[in-house]
Amino acid sequence: MSSQDSGSAGGLTLQRGGEEVLLVKVSDRFTTQLTSPDAITSLQAVLEPLAVRPVGRGQLAEWTIAPQRLEACLAQARTQPTVQFASHVYQLVASPHTLIYLTDQITVQFTPHLSRTQGTAIAESVGLAEVRALSGIPNTFVYCVTAQATENPIKIANRLMARSEVLTAEPNVVIETAGLYRPQDALYTQQWHLNATRSSDVKADADISVEQAWDITRGSRSIVVAVSDDGFDLAHPDLQGRGKIVAPQDLKSRDAVPLPMDTEDNHGTSCAGLAIGEENQSGIVGVAPGCSFMPIRTTGFLDDESIEGIFRWAMEKGAAVISCSWAPATINFSLSLAQRNILTQAATQGRGGK
Structure with a gap:
């Protein structure tokens, strides 16, 4: 022995x-x-x-x-x-x-x-x-x-x-x-972008192969995903969980409550769910359900200061990923020098320079 x-x-x-x-x-x-x-x-x-x-x-x-x-x-x-x-x-x-x-x-x-x-x-x-x-x-x-x-x-x-x-x-x-990890969230079988093989409405294997990635990691609270958008339903079950929400910021109202203000303000909640929706055996699940979530409500307008505000807040508060599912209301509108500068800083100095 x-x-x-x-x-x-x-x-x-x-x-x-x-x-x-x-x-x-x-x-x-x-x-x-x-x-x-x-x-x-x-x-x-x-x-x-x-x-x-x-x-x-x-x-x-x-x-x-x-x-x-x-x-x-x-x-x-x-x-x-x-x-x-x-x-x-x-x-x-x-x-x-x-x-x-x-x-x-x-x-x-x-x-x-x-x-x-x-x-x-x-x-x-x-x-x-x-x-x-x-x-x-x-x-x-x-x-x-x-x-x-x-x-x-x-x-x-x-x-x-x-x-x-x-x-x-x-x-x-x-x-x-x-076998490959599969969450038990009720609507997972309908999330074709994660699991196309279980849907009859889309081409098989049209998903992003997330189940293979989940066998490596489903994310952790130490990895902060910042999502900047039009507002977030922070009471939504898929955005809840111990340690889920960190450093919320509303750049429009200038407070820490980035909630939707209008009925049309639903884009941010959807984008956040796609990225980090919590695995809780109900609703949907995000690509990285274990990660924490930094909600940043934008002003709805883009200028140097608003762009700098988004990325500087995310950098200073420890975001590892910054998601921005929006663009200027035109097909082609070049970034200004100040905007390029803050984006470069985020890319080179964010995550402690990693």
Whole structure:
């Protein structure tokens, strides 16, 4: 038996692709890595699980246990000679249906000038043994967790990341595959621009392939989308949500309440919904439902000061995206020097210059 999972019932941070992902334990299951697939039968007799199934390439077994028995059964599994490794199962806080299964491997990239001997010493100090060098990335190695380890692979990786000699430390985790993400909002099947394959009125695949993008991200509140338009129904359910609305501004009324003033002022609400409509199992859903929303009501007229007001407000308040679904009431009307200047500033200095 190798690693002991000493994590608390609270969150645990997984280092993944240069980002930090928050995990929590699943209350009714754990995994084991066995000496052979045949060992699962004898272990079933010992643990008496509610269910058991293979995970990954078959190297792991997932055990479903009544929550009140979980910790005792996990401790018992770790004492069995056929169990090489045992760990809690975790789930993503941001996506609870996504389960994370730990293996006994960690990939570590050291700084370029660290010798292999020095790297080995660092790895051994936290209970790791080298499996192989990772081809294609200098000074990078795959390690396995040994019986000398006192923490689970996630905690070991986080401990290594705190060292100046380590550039990256990532545990090898198993995630079950799934079909492309589809929201449950009631009108989603009618949003042909997002999901053309489910409509008989438009050409198949005429959508923007958003479901493939959603498997990567659906946005986050840290990404602010500014929409400047004729006013916004801020009480609309698809524009609601904790942390959804940030830094609202009405440049026409000169206050922080950019609501529609006339019955014709519905363009802004529609455009905002298209961009960031909240995923709430009702109505529509936007392209980036997880993003926050900065509503900016325009004056209805375009001059240097009004254009500067829109973009300067968005820049100063942290907008990452600025949406402007309007134009001068003419086919061709060139931007002034001042307008070009503020647009250039937004492009080069917005998002902290990124």
